[in-house]
Amino acid sequence: SSERVVAAGGGGWLPEFPNLSPSHRDLMAGILSEIDSRAGPLLLPSSVPADVRSFENEQGTCRGALDIRPGVVDGSTIDFILASWLHCELPFGALDITTMFGFLNATTDAPHLLMEFIQSSPKSLIIFMDLLPRKDLVLHPDHLTTFYEDTHIDKQRLELKKVTGALPYFSNSLYIRSVLSPTAIALNISLAEDGEVNMEEVLRDRVSPVSKEVARTWLDKCVCSERVVSEVERADLVRRDSLIKTKTVEIDLAANLPRLFGPDVAERVVEAIQKAFKIK
């Protein structure tokens, strides 16, 4: 196997995914490098079997890679970090999806991190970046203040909103919409077919800096913040987090992977994720 050995704290993630454009690849590498630089020592090596770390469909038209690194058992607020790459040659063109999930455990009630980038054509990019709330913000306005107002995270949304062709994006899934925070970056950037700007520049010059800032905010204010969580709150967090994980797998993966990779590969990948998510 050409995969690098992944060592705890060694900053090791999956090797460069060959099918992505350079800027899209650098974007994900940049985010993971931010994570490593601060949270590397809090992470264990990859927990994913080799045939899930890298997989493809029978025809060889779709390729995927998945890496999940659990947090160390003692003293880490991190439950796991998930990173995934997906490349599919479809009738209408290539589809590229990269995802990064930073899930915290119930020793803290600070938000999770979600990053997702979906390129379904050279001129189109859908972006999700968010600190996913752990509690109902209507009932816990102090959470809103601590993690969303005092961190000035909405500035990052306003920054990306300025990109020409960027419009707010609404997921078809109402559940996904309800999981997002009020400062969620959910954008669809559509570049003019004959325009001068190309997506590589947008990814490199606009999306990448914002993604690093969001990752840094998460590392500083969520991963590394000291929170006091009671036993009762802890049980509530576990229950709510489990629902998010179950629903996300259901909506995002179980619905799409079989179509792209066939039932066997899809089942293997979904099972590995469910195991890491502790929802099965």
Added chain:
Amino acid sequence: SSERVVAAGGGGWLPEFPNLSPSHRDLMAGILSEIDSRAGPLLLPSSVPADVRSFENEQGTCRGALDIRPGVVDGSTIDFILASWLHCELPFGALDITTMFGFLNATTDAPHLLMEFIQSSPKSLIIFMDLLPRKDLVLHPDHLTTFYEDTHIDKQRLELKKVTGALPYFSNSLYIRSVLSPTAIALNISLAEDGEVNMEEVLRDRVSPVSKEVARTWLDKCVCSERVVSEVERADLVRRDSLIKTKTVEIDLAANLPRLFGPDVAERVVEAIQKAFKIK
């Protein structure tokens, strides 16, 4: 006084507010008439003193009207219906805000209704229409299904999104954003200065039909739905609703009314609302 006497079940709301444009006036009248036709018998007469039902600032440049009708004590799921009209002559032009709040009591966990229309220029309209969730939808996906998926309410958002010049609107207040549902209509319609379409037509032909459909959905699926609510849930609902009411008054009214109407009038109006909201 020129005000009509308001009688329970008589469909009586405040008289026509003179300062609104015809289509904006018809919009609010249409919504209140929908409410009356179904919920009229469930409502008591106005509970607001005369000097709050109609008020203005010293200079006579700002005028407001407020009506609050509580639900009947027995057998109504309605806590109160609030309707308000605001007209201000400001240095940059006229500002018109109409608001309609339908709040349910804790015998049901079905959503509240919010409608707000803000015209700050003849070419600009900000719209809020939403079924405000009573529970954390992430933790209660059954609520999402019952009130937001099965009702197909998102169709109404998609309908209004088609209006030329309509763009998603993000409130400056993160709390207001977090109170809204995943199907909330939060739009800013900006018409071209030299365009052929005028706002009166948009209000009459596009906004009004959608507002009636949203009101009907609320009446059918929320006001009139049979819900089983346990004692514990009831206490939770009261706590969450109180927070929404307190925060809304704080963010929306306490911040803006003194500026527009002076401290004395503002205090009187805010107090009447707090009394109806049972938050003071």
